[in-house]
Structures are given as structure tokens and as C-alpha cells.
Amino acid sequence: MAHCGTDEPSSGSLDGEGQSLEDRSLLQQSLAIRELMDTEDSYLHMLRLCASDVRSRLQQLPQGDLDVLFSNIDEIIQVSSRFLHGLQETASKEEKQVLLIGNLFLEFQEDFEQVYKVYCANYDQALLLLKAYQKEPELQQEIQSIIQAVVPQAGPSGLSFILVIPLQRVTKYPLLLQKILENTLPDASAYPVLLRATSALQDVNANINEYKMRKEVASKYTKVEQLTLRERLARINTHTLSKKTTRLSQMLKQEAGLVPRTEDKEFDDLEEKFQWVSLCVTELKNNVATYLDNLEAFLHFRPHECDLDIPGGPVVQYCSLARDLQHEAFLEFKQRLKGLVWRPLCSLAKALVGPQNLIKKRLDKLLDFERLEEKLLEVGSMTYEEEAARHTYQALNSLLVAELPKFNQLVVEWLGQILRTFMALQRDLAKQVLQRAEGSISQLPHHHISEPAFRKLVEDTLGQTSTQLLSFRENFEKVLPPSTSQPLLPGSESQVQALLSKYGPGKLYQTTSNISGAGTLDLTLSRGQIVALLQNKDTKGHSSRWLVDTGGHRGYVPAGKLQLYRVIPSEEHRGQAGVQQDSHHLAPAPAPALVPSTPTVTQVVAAYPFMARSTHEVSLQAGQPVTILEAHDKKGNPEWSLVEVNGQRGYVPSGFLARAPSPAPWGWTLPS
Amino acid sequence: MKKSTDADLAMSKSAVKISLDLLSNPLCEQDQDFLNMVTALDMAMKRMDAFNQEKVNQIQKTVIEPLKRFGSVFPSLNMAVKRREQALQDYRRLQAKVEKYEEKEKTGPVLAKLHQAREELRPVQEDFEAKNKQLLDEMPRFYGSRLDYFQPSFESLIRAQVVYYSEMHKIFGDLTQQLDQPGHSDEQRERENEAKLSELRALSIVADD
Numbered sequence: 001m002a003h004c005g006t007d008e009p010s011s012g013s014l015d016g017e018g019q020s021l022e023d024r025s026l027l028q029q030s031l032a033i034r035e036l037m038d039t040e041d042s043y044l045h046m047l048r049l050c051a052s053d054v055r056s057r058l059q060q061l062p063q064g065d066l067d068v069l070f071s072n073i074d075e076i077i078q079v080s081s082r083f084l085h086g087l088q089e090t091a092s093k094e095e096k097q098v099l100l101i102g103n104l105f106l107e108f109q110e111d112f113e114q115v116y117k118v119y120c121a122n123y124d125q126a127l128l129l130l131k132a133y134q135k136e137p138e139l140q141q142e143i144q145s146i147i148q149a150v151v152p153q154a155g156p157s158g159l160s161f162i163l164v165i166p167l168q169r170v171t172k173y174p175l176l177l178q179k180i181l182e183n184t185l186p187d188a189s190a191y192p193v194l195l196r197a198t199s200a201l202q203d204v205n206a207n208i209n210e211y212k213m214r215k216e217v218a219s220k221y222t223k224v225e226q227l228t229l230r231e232r233l234a235r236i237n238t239h240t241l242s243k244k245t246t247r248l249s250q251m252l253k254q255e256a257g258l259v260p261r262t263e264d265k266e267f268d269d270l271e272e273k274f275q276w277v278s279l280c281v282t283e284l285k286n287n288v289a290t291y292l293d294n295l296e297a298f299l300h301f302r303p304h305e306c307d308l309d310i311p312g313g314p315v316v317q318y319c320s321l322a323r324d325l326q327h328e329a330f331l332e333f334k335q336r337l338k339g340l341v342w343r344p345l346c347s348l349a350k351a352l353v354g355p356q357n358l359i360k361k362r363l364d365k366l367l368d369f370e371r372l373e374e375k376l377l378e379v380g381s382m383t384y385e386e387e388a389a390r391h392t393y394q395a396l397n398s399l400l401v402a403e404l405p406k407f408n409q410l411v412v413e414w415l416g417q418i419l420r421t422f423m424a425l426q427r428d429l430a431k432q433v434l435q436r437a438e439g440s441i442s443q444l445p446h447h448h449i450s451e452p453a454f455r456k457l458v459e460d461t462l463g464q465t466s467t468q469l470l471s472f473r474e475n476f477e478k479v480l481p482p483s484t485s486q487p488l489l490p491g492s493e494s495q496v497q498a499l500l501s502k503y504g505p506g507k508l509y510q511t512t513s514n515i516s517g518a519g520t521l522d523l524t525l526s527r528g529q530i531v532a533l534l535q536n537k538d539t540k541g542h543s544s545r546w547l548v549d550t551g552g553h554r555g556y557v558p559a560g561k562l563q564l565y566r567v568i569p570s571e572e573h574r575g576q577a578g579v580q581q582d583s584h585h586l587a588p589a590p591a592p593a594l595v596p597s598t599p600t601v602t603q604v605v606a607a608y609p610f611m612a613r614s615t616h617e618v619s620l621q622a623g624q625p626v627t628i629l630e631a632h633d634k635k636g637n638p639e640w641s642l643v644e645v646n647g648q649r650g651y652v653p654s655g656f657l658a659r660a661p662s663p664a665p666w667g668w669t670l671p672s
Numbered sequence: 673m674k675k676s677t678d679a680d681l682a683m684s685k686s687a688v689k690i691s692l693d694l695l696s697n698p699l700c701e702q703d704q705d706f707l708n709m710v711t712a713l714d715m716a717m718k719r720m721d722a723f724n725q726e727k728v729n730q731i732q733k734t735v736i737e738p739l740k741r742f743g744s745v746f747p748s749l750n751m752a753v754k755r756r757e758q759a760l761q762d763y764r765r766l767q768a769k770v771e772k773y774e775e776k777e778k779t780g781p782v783l784a785k786l787h788q789a790r791e792e793l794r795p796v797q798e799d800f801e802a803k804n805k806q807l808l809d810e811m812p813r814f815y816g817s818r819l820d821y822f823q824p825s826f827e828s829l830i831r832a833q834v835v836y837y838s839e840m841h842k843i844f845g846d847l848t849q850q851l852d853q854p855g856h857s858d859e860q861r862e863r864e865n866e867a868k869l870s871e872l873r874a875l876s877i878v879a880d881d
Contacts, residue, residue, distance in 0.1 A: 344865045351872050407872070414868040416709060420848065421861055423713060427844035433837040437830065458734050458828050465738065465817075472745050472814050 022185065029183035033097065036176045037087050043169050044080045049150060050162045051077060057146045065129060069163065071122040072115065076166055079111050098184060102193035105177065109200045116170045116204070117211040123167060124216075130160055170208065174201040214399040217392060243368075250367040267397070270404045271359060277411045278352045284415070285345040288422075292342065295334060329432040333425060340421045348414065355400075355407060362400055365393035501639075501655070502549075503532040509548065509562040523548070523555035531557070604628050606645070607658035618643065618650025626657065712850065716843050727836040734828035745814065756807055759800035766793040 051073050055066060083104070090100040133139050143159055177198040184191050368389050375386070508530055515525045522545075525531070531548035538545040538556055545556045604627065606620035620626070626645040633640035633651055641654045770793050773786040 340861050340865065344869070347869050348872075351869075410868060410872055412706060414865075414872075416706060417861075417864060417868065419709060419713060423716070423844055424848045427841060427848050430837045430841035430844060434834065434841055437834045437837065455730075455828075462734065462738055462825075466741055468817065469741050469745055472748075472810070472817070 025183040025185065029098065029180055032176065032179040032183060033101065036101070036180070037084075037091070039172070039176075040080065040084050040087060043165070044077065044084055046162075046165060047073065047077050047080065050165075053150045054146065054159075054162060057150070069126045069129060069159070071126070072118050073166070075115050076119060079108070079115050083108050098180065098190035099193055101180070102190055102197040105173070105197035106193070106200055109197075109204055112170065112173075112201075113204045113207055116166065117208045119166055120170075120208050121212045121215045123163070124212075126163055127160065130163075133159075171205055174198055174205060177201055210395075210398075213391075213395050217395045217399065246371060247364055247367045250371050267401060270401065270408070273408050274355060274359070274404055277408050277415075278356065280415060281345065281348050281352060281411065284418075285342075285349050288337075288342055288345060292334070292337065295330075295337075329429060329436065332432070333429040336425050336428075337422075340425065341418055344414065344418055348411065351411075355404065358396065358400060362393070362396045365389070365396055369393035507533040509533055509546075509564055511557070511561055511563070515557050515561050521555050523550065523553060523557050525550065525557060531562070533562075604643075604657055606652070606656055608656045610652050610656050612650060612652075616651050618645055618648045618652060620645060620652055620656060626652075628657065712847055716847050719843055720840055723836050723839045727832045730832045731829060734832075735825045738825050749811070749814070752803070752807060756800070756803040759796070759803050762796045763793075763800040766796050769793075 051070065055070055086104045086108075087101065090097045090104065133143065147159060147162070177194065181191075181194045181198055184194055372386050372390055509532070511525050511529050511531070515523065523531075529550065531550050533546055534549055534554065535547040536559070537543045538547065544559050546559045546562065547554065548557055548562070604625070606622060606624045606626055608620070609622050610617075610620040612619045624645055626643040628641055628643050629649065630642040631654065632638045633642065639654055640651045641657060642649065643652050643657070766789065770786070770789045773782060773789050776782045
């Protein structure tokens with residue numbers, strides 16, 4: 001560089017000096033500009049080399065690793081190439097160049113920040129990965145050879161050399177700009193622009209650093225660590241203990257009012273909203289879980305699979321409809337519900353964990369921070385760790401303040417989306433069911449009837465059928481009349497007469513089966529014997545043992561084995577005698593008019609032969625059919641009946657008459 | 673069948689709970705859109721629940737009750753069958769006795785006993801045959817009556833479902849028309865969900881797992 005300016009005699013005009021100074025600075029400026037452009041060009045070239053050649057040759061590394069190493073290098077390339085293009089355009093503009101360059105930087109500020117911050121934040125991870133590679137000598141050797149081939153100037157540091165280039169570049173921008181700025185006259189039009197550009201780029205760097213730090217802090221504290229108790233205990237050392245005790249004391253001081261609590265209204269609002277949001281998400285998730293469970297239970301019961309063996313008609317349609325519904329429509333609904341509503345809710349719930357942890361940590365750090373602030377006020381200086389703690393708190397705070405609103409908003413929007421999906425799913429389910437049902441319903445016999453009319457119809461039909469059912473039930477329940485009275489044992493008719501005359505016809509019972517007496521007063525009787533009832537309960541009041549008279553003996557017999565024996569029996573009484581064995585199966589309101597299904601045609605016949613002893617009486621032969629004219633005599637005595645037999649009329653003892661089923665004549669003859 | 677309706681009711685109730693809890697969340701106070709949406713959803717859910725209750729009632733009346741009544745006939749039927757069974761036993765027993773006497777020599781007392789046995793047999797036989805006939809007549813009739821008996825029940829079942837689901841369709845159709853972009857396919861929804869998730873993850877305060 002020619003120092004002509006200083007070699008001139010100082011008697012030279014100020015203008016001349018100024019002029020050469022200006023020239024020099026202009027020269028320097030243009031040199032700086034040239035440097036900027038050249039370096040940008042080579043930078044871009046190097047980037048392209050790395051991205052394409054080096055990356056494609058590193059095939060043996062898995063794709064995930066490559067992504068970590070090179071992260072968003074492609075985006076950087078794009079931005080840089082645009083930038084370079086812009087720079088190259090300014091080259092022709094001469095005086096305006098500086099101004100244009102300044103503007104260009106301002107224009108690209110945002111892009112630079114976005115693109116480089118991601119890369120820088122990722123850089124640490126890339127370094128970790130490289131370290132892991134260095135531990136494998138073979139791999140390292142291969143990588144090294146590849147790098148050597150493509151980028152000879154990389155030297156032994158290899159891949160890390162390449163990877164650090166973008167970092168270096170972004171920090172270089174302010175320096176380059178600074179250089180240009182130095183050599184620009186303050187009153188040049190470009191100066192303020194350049195100034196702004198420089199500070200802008202410095203801001204970019206500061207922001208990138210801030211972003212990186214936040215990311216570190218976030219990743220340190222967001223993860224919930226599942227520690228066992230033992231691990232937790234192992235972690236306690238004096239350091240943590242002291243940390244926690246100081247925090248606790250700070251908190252107590254705040255509670256006691258000794259120390260003012262820093263109130264951050266903005267943060268508190270955010271936190272409150274966050275809590276609502278997380279409450280909403282958890283509740284919704286729980287409710288949807290319950291809903292899904294109930295849906296499962298609903299689908300679990302499959303009434304349509306029970307077979308009623310009814311061919312044709314609505315039943316078959318119902319079965320097929322229900323089957324369809326269950327297997328297709330509801331299944332689809334369930335799956336969609338799970339995929340589109342349940343799973344997002346679960347992811348949401350998981351996403352809530354991070355911010356919750358961070359908020360908790362912030363509170364801790366806040367306590368530290370306040371204490372440190374106090375100390376700062378008192379003492380005026382801090383140790384390095386304390387500075388670090390302050391920074392951590394501030395970083396946490398700013399991170400949360402910056403990102404919580406966005407988080408809240410996103411969650412609310414997403415919740416809205418999920419709810420709308422839920423509604424749409426319900427609608428679709430309904431549509432599906434309707435589609436399937438419409439087909440079957442048109443086949444139903446009553447489809448043209450409107451709903452209320454149909455309901456009335458159903459009610460009426462059901463009323464009819466229920467009465468029908470009732471009648472069925474009665475049919476099944478009615479008890480057939482038991483067998484007609486059993487034939488008498490031969491030789492007992494006189495006994496019957498004696499009993500009859502002594503006690504009257506209403507008290508005669510016949511045993512239906514053999515009775516073996518067990519107790520002292522019990523009688524032993526054979527089947528078909530006639531006894532007379534004395535008392536229908538025993539001494540203790542049990543109505544199941546009756547005191548009877550056999551004509552010779554008296555004793556107790558079980559009531560269940562007695563059957564009313566009517567010498568002139570009537571149909572109704574037979575059915576109603578309480579001693580019958582299956583009487584207790586009758587429905588509570590037995591219809592007295594139980595019609596036996598085998599209507600018996602009865603006729604009065606003479607049970608025993610009878611010799612007429614006077615003209616008022618008429619003779620009878622056993623088995624002779626008679627016609628009763630009057631069931632009592634002139635004095636009203638029921639023991640004599642006026643009958644007509646064989647054309648003759650006369651009185652006979654009523655006890656000698658019997659009703660018998662006419663087709664079955666008595667099978668035995670009385671010994672005369 | 674009853675359990676199915678119970679589960680149905682439970683499902684509907686839990687759906688109502690969803691919207692109820694949402695409504696009670698204080699988020700609604702802040703965000704007007706959210707509030708609108710949640711109120712609409714809540715109303716829809718409540719109406720759905722009412723319809724569901726109605727549907728269940730209808731089913732109760734027209735299907736479950738008749739089923740129960742039909743089933744209650746069976747005990748009587750069983751009893752009648754048992755009685756027939758008993759009569760059959762008696763008949764057989766007496767029949768055997770008669771046959772036994774018939775095989776013996778025809779002496780006087782034997783003849784008398786034979787007569788007596790025959791006398792005893794006859795009424796029992798009649799009784800049994802009567803019972804048998806009755807059952808033979810009635811049972812097929814009863815069994816066959818179920819065909820007609822159940823037709824209306826099932827018809828009503830289908831119709832009740834149709835009514836309910838058409839209501840449901842209408843309500844939710846309106847709701848989605850109002851609030852949602854209808855016609856989103858499932859893939860679109862999936863993608864929207866994925867997009868939101870990745871946006872959330874992009875925030876550094878959210879942990880990456």
C-alpha cells in the first residue's frame with residue numbers, strides 16, 4: 001500500500017491529505033468488499049463440496065448419523081448462494097455498492113439467523129458423534145482417507161474441520177462488515193446502513209448463542225428422569241443438599257414476608273393458561289378413554305348371535321344388520337376414533353410433560369436467582385458459579401416466556417381439531433348405520449307407516465300376544481282332574497254304608513294309596529279304603545294329618561293320601577278338593593271352572609242292589625241305570641231319593657246311587 | 673339383551689361427560705371460538721343422550737318385556753311336562769302289575785286281583801293319555817306362535833335404531849357443517865395431526881423422545 005499521503009510534505013493542503021486518506025480508505029473499503037465476496041465464494045464452494053462429495057462418500061455411516069453431522073447444510077447452501085448472487089450483483093454498482101451491501105445484509109439477517117441457529121445448536125451433537133467415531137480406529141481411518149481425497153487442506157482434524165466452517169463463517173460476517181465500516185466515511189450515505197447491518201449481524205450472533213443456550217437448558221431439564229429411590233439417594237451429595245436447603249430457606253423467607261417475591265405477572269398469566277390447557281388435555285384424554293371402554297363393553301354383548309330359530313322376516317334382517325353393524329361400522333368407528341382422537345391426545349399429554357418440568361425448574365432457579373440478587377446488592381460481586389446460576393435462570397425464564405404462548409395456542413388449536421374430528425366421526429358412524437339400516441327397513445312389512453302409528457300398532461299387537469301367552473300359560477298350568485274315584489275294595493260297601501249313615505256323605509274320603517301308619521295313633525290302610533273324617537287336623541294343629549274313622553278304628557292318616565269320596569260326586573268338587581297332591585302347583589288364582597279335557601258323560605247308576613221293603617220303594621240291581629227324580633224324600637230327608645228305574649218309580653237310599661262314567665261299567669259284581 | 677342396552681346407555685353418558693368437562697374448563701372463558709365449539713358440542717351430546725334414552729325405553733317396551741313374558745311361560749310348560757312324566761310312571765307301573773297278573777295262572781284270587789289291577793290301571797291310563805294329548809297339541813302351537821310373536825319386536829328394534837341414528841346423523845351433520853371443514857378424509861386428518869405434533873415438537877420446551 002502506498003503511503004504517499006504521509007510522504008508528502010505536511011505543508012500539503014488539508015484537502016490533499018484528506019483526499020488521500022479518503023482514497024486510502026476507499027481502497028481499503030473496496031479491498032474489504034472484495035475480500036467479502038471472495039471468501040463468500042470460496043465458502044460456498046467448500047460447502048457444496050462437503051455436502052455433495054464428502055457426504056455421498058461416507059456411505060458406511062447410517063443415514064441418521066449423516067443427518068446429525070451435516071444437519072441443515074443444504075439450507076445453508078441455499079441461503080449462501082442467494083446471498084452470493086446478491087453480492088455479485090452489487091459489484092457492478094460502483095458507488096452504491098456499499099449501500100447495497102449493507103441493505104443486503106439487513107435483508108438476509110432473518111434468514112441467516114434461522115438457518116445458522118439450527119446448525120449451531122446441532123453442532124455439539126455432531127461433535128459428540130465425531131468423538132464416538134474416533135474411538136473406532138477403522139472407521140476413523142476410512143473417514144480420514146475420504147476427507148483427504150476431497151478436501152486436502154482439512155488435515156488431520158478431518159471431518160470436524162469441515163463441519164466447523166459454517167460456524168466460523170457466521171461469526172466472520174460482523175468482522176468483515178466492521179472492516180468495511182471502518183473504511184467508510186461517516187458522512188457517506190451508506191454509513192448508517194452499514195452501521196445497522198453490522199449491529200444486525202452482531203445481533204444474529206448473539207441470538208444464535210442465546211438460542212443454543214436455551215436449547216441446552218431445555219434439553220437438560222425437560223426430560224423426566226425415572227430414577228429409582230436408590231439412584232436418587234446416590235445423587236444426594238453435599239452440593240445438592242446445600243442447593244436445596246438454600247432454596248427452601250429462600251422460599252420460607254418469601255412466605256414469611258421477609259423477602260419480597262419477584263412477581264412476574266406475565267409469566268404467571270402464561271403459567272395459569274398452561275395449567276388450564278394441561279387440565280383440559282388430561283380430562284379429555286380420560287373421558288375419551290372411558291368412552292372407548294364403554295364402546296368396547298357395548299360391542300361385547302352380542303344379542304343378535306343368540307339363535308331363536310326363526311326363519312325369515314324381520315328377525316333375520318335384524319341379525320344380519322346387527323352383525324354388519326358390529327363387524328364393520330362400529331369396528332371402523334372404533335379404529336378411527338383410536339387413530340384420530342386417542343393417539344393425538346396421548347401425544348399431547350406426553351408433550352405437556354416437558355413444559356411442566358421446565359416450569360418447576362424455573363421456580364427453583366428463581367429462588368436461587370433472588371438470593372443471588374440479594375447477594376449482589378450486598379456484596380457487589382459474584383462467583384463464577386453464581387453468575388452461571390443467574391444466567392440459567394434468565395435463560396429458562398426467557399425461554400418459557402417466549403415459547404409458552406405459542407405452545408398454549410398450538411395446543412388449543414389442536415384440541416379444537418381433535419374435537420371436530422370426534423364430531424365428524426360420530427356423524428360418519430350415524431351415516432353408515434343409516435345406510436345399512438335403510439336397506440333392511442324397506443323390507444320390513446310396515447315400513448310405510450309413520451313412527452307414531454307404528455308404535456301404536458306394535459303396542460296393540462303386543463297386547464294381543466301377551467294375552468295369548470297368558471292363555472298358553474294357563475293351559476299348561478291347569479291341572480287335569482285326577483283319575484276318577486278308585487274302585488272300592490270288595491266287601492267294604494257295608495262299611496261305607498255304615499260310615500255314610502253315621503257321618504253323612506260330605507265326610508267320606510277314599511285313600512288313594514297305601515298308608516302305613518308310623519306313629520302310635522296312625523292307621524295303616526290299604527288303597528281304596530273309605531274312611532270318614534272326624535277332624536281335619538291333629539292335636540297339635542297340623543292340618544296335614546287328619547283324624548278319621550274306618551268304621552272300626554280311629555286314627556290319623558296323612559291328609560295328602562285322602563281323596564274326597566262322594567257317593568254322589570260332582571265334577572266341581574273333585575277338582576277343588578284341597579287334598580289333592582298337585583294342588584299346590586296351581587296358580588294363585590285357579591279358575592274354578594277348570595274344564596277337564598275328557599268330558600265325562602256320567603249317568604246315575606245303582607251302586608248296590610236294593611230290595612224294596614214297601615210300596616214307596618223300588619228295587620235296584622247293581623249297575624242298573626236310574627234316573628233321579630228328586631234327591632230327597634217327602635220330608636226333605638236327603639238320605640232317600642226318588643228315582644225311576646225300569647219304568648218304576650220309588651224311593652231308594654241315596655247312598656246306593658252312584659255316578660259313573662257311562663262307557664265304563666263297573667267291572668265287578670257285588671256279592672249279593 | 674338387557675346388558676346391551678345398559679352398555680349403550682353407559683356409552684352415551686360418557687360422551688356427555690366429555691363435553692361437560694370441556695365446558696367447565698376455564699379455557700372457555702378466554703377463547704370465544706373454543707367456547708362456541710364446546711357449547712355446541714355439549715348441546716349436541718345432551719340431545720343425543722336424550723334420544724338414546726328414548727330409544728332404550730322403546731326397546732325395553734317392545735322387545736325386552738315381550739321376551740320376558742315369553743320366557744315366563746316356560747316354567748309352566750316344564751311343570752306340565754313333569755306331571756305328564758309322573759302320570760307316565762304311574763301308568764307304566766300299573767301296566768306292569770296287570771301284565772304280571774295276566775301271566776299267572778287264572779285262579780280265583782288271581783282273577784280278582786287282575787280285575788282290580790285293571791280297574792286301577794284304567795283311570796291312570798286315561799289320565800296319562802289326556803296329559804300327553806294336551807302337551808302334544810299345545811306345545812307345537814306355542815312353539816309356532818313365537819314366529820308371529822316376535823315379528824313386531826324385531827321390527828320395532830330395527831326401527832328404533834333407525835330413528836336414533838337418523839337423529840344422530842342430523843345433529844352431528846349440522847354440527848360439523850357449522851364447525852368443521854367437512855369432507856376431510858382420514859389421511860388429511862392424520863396429516864393435520866402430524867403437522868401439529870411436529871410443530872409442538874419444534875418448540876424447545878417440549879421434550880423430544
